[in-house]
Amino acid sequence: MSTAIDELQAIIAELKTELEEQKTSTRNARERIERMSAEVVDSNPYSRLMALQRMNIVKDYERIRDKAVAIVGVGGVGSVTADMLTRCGIGKLILFDYDKVELANMNRLFFTPDQAGLSKVEAAARTLSFINPDVRIETHNYNITTVENFDKFLTTISECGIQKGQPVDLVLSCVDNFEARMAINAACNENNLNWFESGVSENAVSGHIQFIRPGDTACFACAPPLVVAENIDERTLKREGVCAASLPTTMGITAGLLVQNALKYLLNFGEVSDYLGYNALNDFFPKMTLKPNTECDDRFCLQRQKEFRARPQPKEQQEDEVVSNEPVHASNDWGIELVAEDTPVEQQLTNTTNVVTGLRLAYDAPDKVTVKQAENAAAVDAGVPETSLEELMAQMKSM
């Protein structure tokens, strides 16, 4: 009897040490590195990145350690984006997401089935710090579009950069909905922060990235979203029973385009694309630049436009709104047509923005003049007897 207990105790002790070893080995695969070395040895995680300097692609690659990037949305695109930046040795990553990892996410990259149930930011932070312990990772597990969280989001991106009190160097939007994109847009216009918008279509066969420099390029509220025209007849597009499809390929490619352009911007090499689309069906990459809308609804966008115009413009200024060799509307391969909606409250359709072949606006912009007229007309008949908000709330409640 006592020998049996002794034996069991020995086994427990052995398993304990094994478990401890397992824990430490996965937690600290390597020690933090003080400076990036250019030495070409198998044990240097940065040797291939520092080689970019020797090949004259990037000057002073190590500047990447002074850069802080906020990633909003850590899903199919955001997680891969975070992974890439971590491997590049970015100084600091701030991750925002309020979702949990689910088995339904496993058709995309990065997350593993054992992480199901964990918050996406928490699961990502663990993997990322294991991959590269030099990267400082901060996580925020909330929905940025609600009133109380939006202020936290604003403060974080404007004060939690590399140095405390400094803004982040770049914001990357990897969210999957219009509301969150508009919230990021509002925050970046307000704080005058450059950001990239990215997206993958709900049918998984196209993606895009868009670089938004407040006042300089169109903000996300300046025009209806610009999307890749897929040449699929909407009437034949089966949506029954599903909200969205996704592919690891389209998501990985979009993340790759996003991070490539983020790196070019942060480390100042090559040419950063203002808008780059990806059509997976015919491997077409439409590219263009969008100027801000002088009648944008976002007042901070208008303020940034004014500031931008007042600034002396550096070197070759692009005069053309559309930077592309593609003819504008040369043909109508995509079957774009303006269909009049007949609901009485709708505005007449106008589509004044020129868009390069292969892209289209997600919908037609409302007619500004009629909207303004309606607002003015509204202002006139404001003479109705005042009912207080409390009275209205009570009336609604008693119905």
Next chain:
Amino acid sequence: MVDDSTRKTLSNIPLLQIRAGPREKDIWVQRLKEEYQALIKYVENNKQSGSDWFRLESNKEGTKWFGKCWYMHNLLKYEFDVEFDIPVTYPTTAPEIALPELDGKTAKMYRGGKICLTDHFKPLWARNVPKFGIAHAMALGLAPWLAVEVPDLIEKGIITYKDNC
């Protein structure tokens, strides 16, 4: 596309005039009054036409909304809790209406039970900012969703009639 009956319902809901979101504290109160006026009118219209189908109320800031909606199927009433937040970018972006108790029961939902709207909803909303409000979101978003999804969920046996008596 919007069908004739929805269009008729829609044209009887007052349009809103004030473009203000919940971060613009002062004018938001004005917008909120318009929201309530439109909702009250919409519920009155529904009662008159015998198609009363929801009740909503909000917190005192008007940023969080909650209530009930119901759907009649084969003379039985199926009732669900409704909730949504007013996003900071409202009214440029519509509220994301959620039916939390149906989360995970249908594919036509996003996380947290937010209903999956048709391709037509967002463009229609965008073209009618700031005239559309919560009442319009209910009429154009939730009403057609319930009409399509609830009978389907009942047929599949995913939801069953709860006798409240």
